[in-house]
Amino acid sequence: MMFDLGKEIRKWKKSLQKHEVFENGFIADIELYLRDTYNAQRQAGLTEEDAFRQAVAQVGTAESIAAEYNKNRLVMLNRRSPLRPGRFMPALVWNYVKTALRTIRRHKGYSLINISGLAIGLTVCMLIVLWVADEWSFDRFNTNASRIYRVYRNESATKKNSTSTLTPPPMAAALKRDFPEINKATRFGYWQRQLVTYKDKSFNEPGFRHADPDFFNMFSFPLVKGDPETVLSKPYSVILTEKTAAKYFNEEDPIGKTLTVNNSYDVIITGVIHNDSLNSSLEFDLLSPFEILINESIGEDNADNWGFNSFRTYVMLEQSASAENLNQKLTSYLKKYTEEDTDELALQPLTDIHLFSNLGHDLRNRGDIKYVWIFSALAVFVLLIACVNFMNLTTARSANRAKEVALRKVVGAERSQLIRQFFGESILIALFALVIALILLELLLPLFNTLSGKQLTSGWWNNSILLLGFIGLALVTGILSGSYPALFLSAFQPIRILKSTERSSGANPLFRKVLVIFQFTLSVFLIIGTLIISRQLSYMRNIDLGFNREHIIYLSIHGELHDRYGSICERFLQEPDVLHVTASMALPTNIQSSPGTPMWEGRPPDAKMEIKADFVDYDYIETLEIPLVEGRSFSREYSTDPETAFIVNEEAVRRMGLEKPVVGKRFGFWNIDGQIIGVMKDAHFQNLHYKIEPLVFKMFPGWLRRMYVKIRSDDVSATLASLEKTWDEMNLGYPFEYRFLDEDFHNLYNSEARLGKIFKSFAALAVFIACLGLFGLASFIAEQRTKEIGIRKVLGSSTARIVALLNQEFLNCIAAANLIAWPIAYFAMKAWLQKFAYRTNIEIWIFLLSAALGLAVALLTVSLQTLRAARANPVDSLKHE
Amino acid sequence: MAASTRPIILAILSRGEDYGYSIIQKVKDISGGHLKWTDGMLYPVLQRMEMDDLITSKWKLSGESRPRHYYTITEKGRKELASELVSWRNIWQALVRLTKPIPAED
Numbered sequence: 001m002m003f004d005l006g007k008e009i010r011k012w013k014k015s016l017q018k019h020e021v022f023e024n025g026f027i028a029d030i031e032l033y034l035r036d037t038y039n040a041q042r043q044a045g046l047t048e049e050d051a052f053r054q055a056v057a058q059v060g061t062a063e064s065i066a067a068e069y070n071k072n073r074l075v076m077l078n079r080r081s082p083l084r085p086g087r088f089m090p091a092l093v094w095n096y097v098k099t100a101l102r103t104i105r106r107h108k109g110y111s112l113i114n115i116s117g118l119a120i121g122l123t124v125c126m127l128i129v130l131w132v133a134d135e136w137s138f139d140r141f142n143t144n145a146s147r148i149y150r151v152y153r154n155e156s157a158t159k160k161n162s163t164s165t166l167t168p169p170p171m172a173a174a175l176k177r178d179f180p181e182i183n184k185a186t187r188f189g190y191w192q193r194q195l196v197t198y199k200d201k202s203f204n205e206p207g208f209r210h211a212d213p214d215f216f217n218m219f220s221f222p223l224v225k226g227d228p229e230t231v232l233s234k235p236y237s238v239i240l241t242e243k244t245a246a247k248y249f250n251e252e253d254p255i256g257k258t259l260t261v262n263n264s265y266d267v268i269i270t271g272v273i274h275n276d277s278l279n280s281s282l283e284f285d286l287l288s289p290f291e292i293l294i295n296e297s298i299g300e301d302n303a304d305n306w307g308f309n310s311f312r313t314y315v316m317l318e319q320s321a322s323a324e325n326l327n328q329k330l331t332s333y334l335k336k337y338t339e340e341d342t343d344e345l346a347l348q349p350l351t352d353i354h355l356f357s358n359l360g361h362d363l364r365n366r367g368d369i370k371y372v373w374i375f376s377a378l379a380v381f382v383l384l385i386a387c388v389n390f391m392n393l394t395t396a397r398s399a400n401r402a403k404e405v406a407l408r409k410v411v412g413a414e415r416s417q418l419i420r421q422f423f424g425e426s427i428l429i430a431l432f433a434l435v436i437a438l439i440l441l442e443l444l445l446p447l448f449n450t451l452s453g454k455q456l457t458s459g460w461w462n463n464s465i466l467l468l469g470f471i472g473l474a475l476v477t478g479i480l481s482g483s484y485p486a487l488f489l490s491a492f493q494p495i496r497i498l499k500s501t502e503r504s505s506g507a508n509p510l511f512r513k514v515l516v517i518f519q520f521t522l523s524v525f526l527i528i529g530t531l532i533i534s535r536q537l538s539y540m541r542n543i544d545l546g547f548n549r550e551h552i553i554y555l556s557i558h559g560e561l562h563d564r565y566g567s568i569c570e571r572f573l574q575e576p577d578v579l580h581v582t583a584s585m586a587l588p589t590n591i592q593s594s595p596g597t598p599m600w601e602g603r604p605p606d607a608k609m610e611i612k613a614d615f616v617d618y619d620y621i622e623t624l625e626i627p628l629v630e631g632r633s634f635s636r637e638y639s640t641d642p643e644t645a646f647i648v649n650e651e652a653v654r655r656m657g658l659e660k661p662v663v664g665k666r667f668g669f670w671n672i673d674g675q676i677i678g679v680m681k682d683a684h685f686q687n688l689h690y691k692i693e694p695l696v697f698k699m700f701p702g703w704l705r706r707m708y709v710k711i712r713s714d715d716v717s718a719t720l721a722s723l724e725k726t727w728d729e730m731n732l733g734y735p736f737e738y739r740f741l742d743e744d745f746h747n748l749y750n751s752e753a754r755l756g757k758i759f760k761s762f763a764a765l766a767v768f769i770a771c772l773g774l775f776g777l778a779s780f781i782a783e784q785r786t787k788e789i790g791i792r793k794v795l796g797s798s799t800a801r802i803v804a805l806l807n808q809e810f811l812n813c814i815a816a817a818n819l820i821a822w823p824i825a826y827f828a829m830k831a832w833l834q835k836f837a838y839r840t841n842i843e844i845w846i847f848l849l850s851a852a853l854g855l856a857v858a859l860l861t862v863s864l865q866t867l868r869a870a871r872a873n874p875v876d877s878l879k880h881e
Numbered sequence: 882m883a884a885s886t887r888p889i890i891l892a893i894l895s896r897g898e899d900y901g902y903s904i905i906q907k908v909k910d911i912s913g914g915h916l917k918w919t920d921g922m923l924y925p926v927l928q929r930m931e932m933d934d935l936i937t938s939k940w941k942l943s944g945e946s947r948p949r950h951y952y953t954i955t956e957k958g959r960k961e962l963a964s965e966l967v968s969w970r971n972i973w974q975a976l977v978r979l980t981k982p983i984p985a986e987d
Contacts, residue, residue, distance in 0.1 A: 029901055029950045030924055036902035037920070060919020068925030076932060 003048045009034065012056060019066040021073055034059055092417075099404070100425040104432075110397065111429070113776040114390050117769045118433035118477060121386030123440040124765060126470055127448050128379035130456045135367045138279045138354035142220045144316055147183075149323060149347035151175065151313040151330070152359050162593070162610065163359040166309040167345075169294065169302060172212060174337065175313070179329065181321035186212040187290050188282060189311035191297040192558040192705055195734050196286065197260040198248045204556065204737050207244075207285030208261075210293040218316045219282065225255050226271025232289050239271040244285045262559030263733050265296060281353045281363055306338040312363075314350070323347050361592060371755065378762045381522045383477060385766050388515045389773030390426065390481035395488050396512060396780050406494035418490035426482025427475060434474035451757050453750070484511075513813050516777070519770040520817030520854060521824070526763035527850040528825035532842060533756040536833065539840040540749055546683030548625035549588075551716065552741040555707045557583065561734055565704065571726050577712040577719040580623040583704040585615040588624065588685045589744050591695065598696065599668035600656045609655050612685075612693055613669065615700035621647065621680065623710045631663035631678030634699055642699045644674030650682045652694035669696065684838070687748045691837040708741065767854070771861040774810065778862040782806060782869035789869055790877035802870035803863060810862045811855070818851045825850075885912065886926055887935075888969065891962040894936060894954040901927065901950060927952060935961055 013031060016022050034055050041051035059065075104111040139145055152165045172185040187210070194208040216228040223231065224242060231239055238259060245254045254269045261267060267288055294303045302308045317323060330345040348357065355369040405418060441458055449456055460467045557565055569581045586592060594613040621633040629650060634641050646667045653662050658676075667676045682692045711719045720738070727736040782789075789802055826842060833839040886908065893899060893907050904927075905920050930936045935958035940948045954962070 025950075026924060026928070030921055032900070032947060032949060033902045033905065033920065033924075035947075058919060059921035064919060065921045065925060068922050069928065072925055072929045072932065075929070 003052070005038070005048065005052065008052055016062050016065075019062055019069075021066050021069045022062075026069065030059060030065070092421075096421050096424055097428070099421075100428050103401075103425070104429070107397070107400075109779070110393050110776055113772045114393060114429055115433050115436065117386040117389045117772050118430055118481065119436035119440060120765055120769055121383035122430075122433055122437035122470075122474060122477060123444060124382045124762065125379045125473055126437060126441050126458070127444065127456075128375050129469065129473070130445075130458060131448075131452055131454065132372055132376060134279060134454060134456055135355060135372055138367065139281050139350050141278050141280070142218075142350065144218060144220070145351050146349075147317045147319070148218055148350040149315055149317065150350065150353060151315060151345055152348055153309070153334075154344040154346055155360075164309065164361045165312055165348075165359050165363075166361045167311060167313040168306045168308045169290075169298070169311060170304045170306060170337070172313045172315070175315055175333075178333075178336075179326060181318050181326055182315045183318045183321075184214040184218050184316040186215040186218060186314050187311050188215070188314060189290060189293055191293055191310075193556045194261050194286075195263065195559055196248075197263065198257070201248055202733075202735060203247070204735060205244075205286055207283065208288070209282075209284035209286070210288050210290045212290050214316075215287070218314065219280075221273045221275055221278070221280075224272045224274050225253075228271075231271040232287070234268065234270055235289060235291055236265065236267045237270040237289060238267040239273055239287045240269060241273055241275050241285055243276060245269075245272050261296075264559065265292075267292070279354075281350075281366065283363070283365065306334070306341065315347070323349070368751065371751070374755070375758065378526075378759070381526070382762060382766050382769065385519045385522055385769045385773075387477060387481035388519050389769060389776070390429070391484045392512055392515050392773055393776045393780070394426075394482075394485040396777060398485070398489055401489055402492050402497045405489055405492045406497040409492075409494040410498070415490045419486045422486035422489055423479060423482045426485065427478030430474045430478030430481065431471075433477070434470065437474075438470070451754065451761065453754060512777070513809075516774065516810070516813040517817045517820065519773060520814050520858065521821045523763070523767045523770045524818050524821035524850050524854045525825045525828075526759065526766050527853055528821065528846060529829060530756070530759045530763045531846045531850060532825075532829045532833070532840075533752070533759055535840050535846070536836065537749060537752055537756050540688045540752070540836075540838075541746060543684065543688065543838065545685075545745070546626070546681055547588075547685075549742045549745055551713050552623065552708050552710050553720070553738040554587070554709070554741055555736075555738050557705060557707050559734070561732060562704070564730070564732060565707065568707070568727075568730065568732075571730060572709055572723065575719070575722055575726065577714065577722070578709055579712060580619050580710040581707065582619040582623045583617040583707045584620055585700070585703045585705050587706060587744060588614075588741070589687075589748055591685055593693075594669070599666075599673075600658065601666040602658070603656070607656075609652070609694060611652060611669075612695045614695075614697055615703045616697045617699065617701065617704055620697065620708075621678075623708050626683055627681040628678050629681050630661065631676070633678055634697075638677075641677070642701065644672065645677040645699065646674050647678040647680060647697040648676055649680045649692070649695040651692050652696060653679055655694050667696075669698070672698070674698075688838040689836050709738075767857055771857055774858055775861045775865060778806070778810065778865040781809070782865050786869065786872070786877040789872070790874035793870075793874040794878070799867070799870045803866045806866035806869065807859060807862050810858060814855055814858050815851075818847075818854065821850075822847050886923070887930060888962060888965040890923075890926070890930065891935065891954060891958050891965070894952055895959060895962055898951045898953040900952065904952065930958075934958075 009031065012034070013027055016027050016030070037055035037058050038051050041054045042048065046054060104115075142148060150165060151167055151171065152163055153167065155162045155164060167187075169187065169189075172187045176182050176185040189210045190208070191210075193204045193206050196203055196205045196208070211232065213232040216223070216231055223239075226239065231237070240248075240254060248254065248259070249257065254272060257269050258266045259269065273287075294300060298308070298310075317326065327347050330347065333345050334341040334343055348359065353363070353366070355367045355372065357366060408418060408421075409415075438460065441460075445456060445458060458466070460470060557568075561568070565583060572578050572581045591612045591614045593610050597608045598611055616634070618634050618636060621628065628647075631647075633647070634645060638645070646669070648656075648662075648667070658665055662676055662679050665676050667674055680695075680697075684692060685695070686693070709723065711723075723738075724736045785806070789806075792802060792805075793799075825847075829842060833842070889908050889911055890904060893904055893911075899907075901924065905923050908923065909920075927936070927938070931938055931952075934955055936952045936954055938950055938952045941951050942948050
């Protein structure tokens with residue numbers, strides 16, 4: 001018999017194939033070896049048959065090789081199955097998308113609720129992201145931002161550790177001279193409004209600031225025109241912002257042109273900067289060398305006055321210098337120049353100024369990191385409520401998907417695949433929502449800007465980081481809202497679903513209730529927050545301040561106006577509708593503490609008292625209608641009043657420990673030895689965040705900067721027109737610009753008002769989204785219980801009772817939500833109210849009202865559905881069986 | 882399998898890709914024909930090494946009629962080989978030290 005190699009090999013292979021463990025690939029591999037060995041043996045001279053036997057012997061028995069493979073297989077089983085399908089099956093993706101789209105299409109109502117809820121949530125989040133990014137960006141456009149610090153004072157004169165950002169004029173240069181680690185230093189100062197004139201155009205400029213030549217080497221304001229090295233070095237020069245330049249020159253090139261200030265001196269324009277889109281804590285419209293301020297406003301004598309704390313000082317450190325080391329050296333620095341000054345200096349990073357500063361005498365228009373947190377939390381709340389809607393509706397309606405899950409499992413889907421499928425679906429829906437949200441964002445941005453007082457633009461279409469961020473946000477939302485449904489749906493057991501004919505009841509109703517409670521807890525919390533904030537706001541606006549701020553206009557008196565103040569007063573008082581005219585240095589809303597402690601009769605040698613002080617004119621007390629509890633007001637009948645008379649408030653009297661009668665007691669301040677002529681009732685001149693502090697008024701005609709005109713309330717606009725006419729007739733050379741004093745008091749609470757508005761809108765959105773979800777849930781439950789309702793009706797139940805029955809479940813949830821929200825809201829709002837020295841009480845009716853509101857809205861939403869179900873004709877629901 | 886088999890295979894493959902028959906011949910040459918097992922049992926070893934990501938394999942046509950299954954060492958395999966070399970060297974040194982002939986006394 002001829003030896004047939006092919007046949008023998010087939011036989012040999014068959015013997016291997018008996019062993020399950022050999023996969024075809026292994027056998028093919030070993031077969032190759034067998035053939036190679038066979039060839040080698042043949043070449044060595046063996047016969048075909050012998051060569052084959054030898055080769056088979058060399059390979060070894062199937063059992064022994066199989067045993068080795070089996071060991072490997074055991075290892076593999078511990079790791080992963082050899083039959084495991086790929087982690088990702090591209091062929092199925094299209095099927096997933098198709099299923100998802102079909103689900104969305106088939107259940108339009110629920111999909112609408114899901115997508116619109118998520119879209120609103122995402123929009124709110126995106127608005128807040130833009131807002132937070134904007135707040136965070138302040139001062140960071142400066143390339144040297146990390147090396148720039150503001151120098152501030154810790155006032156040791158007072159016990160309560162007050163701070164001030166105001167520093168004296170000689171400090172910047174001295175610091176730069178004394179510390180080699182300070183590379184650059186500049187003052188940044190403002191004295192008063194300036195009347196700026198170019199040809200026939202003339203404006204009172206509140207944004208006229210002064211700085212040193214280092215300014216442009218420290219800060220990175222981009223110069224559109226001019227040379228940063230020399231731009232502030234000419235003594236009488238000025239730099240304009242683009243906006244200001246346009247105001248005076250339109251299209252003309254402003255460089256080299258001359259502006260006249262206060263009709264008395266000229267400045268030449270050496271540069272134009274672009275600052276519109278920059279977020280800077282340093283705000284200015286015109287910037288001139290600091291020398292001008294010294295020469296024209298405070299006088300040469302004050303250039304070296306270390307007690308003249310009126311300006312801000314910024315320093316830039318060397319690259320290698322440590323701010324901490326410098327801080328230590330600065331603590332006792334002031335003593336070097338003024339022995340009696342015990343204040344300590346310290347550095348504040350530039351990038352902390354906008355959000356983290358709480359120093360005294362700080363710049364206006366600052367942000368607050370607390371509001372950043374609060375708004376971020378609110379955005380997350382709204383998004384969470386939307387996510388809960390998605391979870392709730394998807395799991396409640398899971399019965400519809402149960403068959404699909406079961407079938408997929410039967411044909412081999414693993415749980416992890418199904419989890420991925422459902423995550424994919426929720427992400428798809430989140431991405432739909434994102435598209436809508438991006439459109440909503442553009443539509444709502446102007447509205448949000450008026451709410452938040454910002455000029456935000458999104459520009460996501462050409463800002464890839466922002467767009468990626470938004471997509472990331474949508475993905476997180478999709479994963480978050482899909483998490484529970486994915487785990488829940490993928491856990492269905494096919495055998496139970498495919499065998500039973502009854503419909504599964506959907507997700508665990510307890511969990512659903514927990515989610516509804518969670519949503520309404522947040523909603524009720526927001527409602528309570530809104531009520532308390534608006535209550536505090538109206539409390540602050542309507543509280544009796546202790547004086548009358550109504551129908552008072554004020555004007556700035558600067559430059560030449562100052563000299564004509566007397567004649568303006570005279571002319572104004574001739575107007576029949578003008579009741580009083582007076583003036584002061586500071587606005588009543590902005591009276592500052594004066595450094596040092598006053599002297600009073602019987603003062604213990606070590607007694608200290610911080611006191612707020614203002615310089616006023618005759619009739620100030622009468623104009624503001626501040627009641628006097630003792631003594632009299634400043635009067636022309638006493639010739640000594642402008643020199644030595646002081647009027648203090650009750651709080652000052654209390655702190656000084658003066659006995660009645662206070663009038664006539666000796667009192668001195670700023671090296672003036674005088675006496676108290678009157679005691680005013682305590683009044684709230686400051687923001688209600690602060691307690692009433694000691695206050696002193698003194699006449700000082702040279703320092704009056706604001707003029708107040710109290711007018712009759714009958715016809716305000718006619719009176720104002722007549723005042724303007726008088727003003728123009730006097731040819732003062734300054735425009736008639738006035739503001740109402742009560743407006744200023746309102747503006748003290750701008751940030752609270754803003755918080756109130758934003759809280760209100762967020763609360764409304766949160767409640768709206770939560771109700772959307774409730775609506776969906778109620779309709780689902782009503783649909784599920786159609787038969788039950790039909791039977792109940794046939795048995796004689798009334799519509800009202802059925803509605804009550806269906807509403808019961810939701811009402812319980814909302815009651816529970818209230819119980820949870822109340823204590824949380826109570827403590828959160830109590831903490832917020834702590835900021836105010838004068839505040840409303842948190843009263844129980846606020847909670848009851850929020851509960852009632854929450855219940856009413858929820859009841860309305862649910863009843864829309866339940867009523868329909870309850871009114872349905874039982875014949876329709878029962879006839880199909 | 883003997884502890885030396887895996888490093889020997891790695892060492893062979895570190896010189897370039899190779900296929901089953903050729904590898905086994907080289908293993909046999911190196912170990913002086915003292916392998917206790919049959920040649921076929923090296924295939925499970927190769928499979929196990931592939932599972933451990935020390936080597937990879939692919940079927941390739943190399944001028945012959947049949948495709949051959951070629952094995953290549955991976956980066957992880959190279960690292961494994963290097964550390965095996967170190968420990969083998971240590972064992973070798975220890976053995977040498979222990980079996981040094983004791984100097985004879987005159």
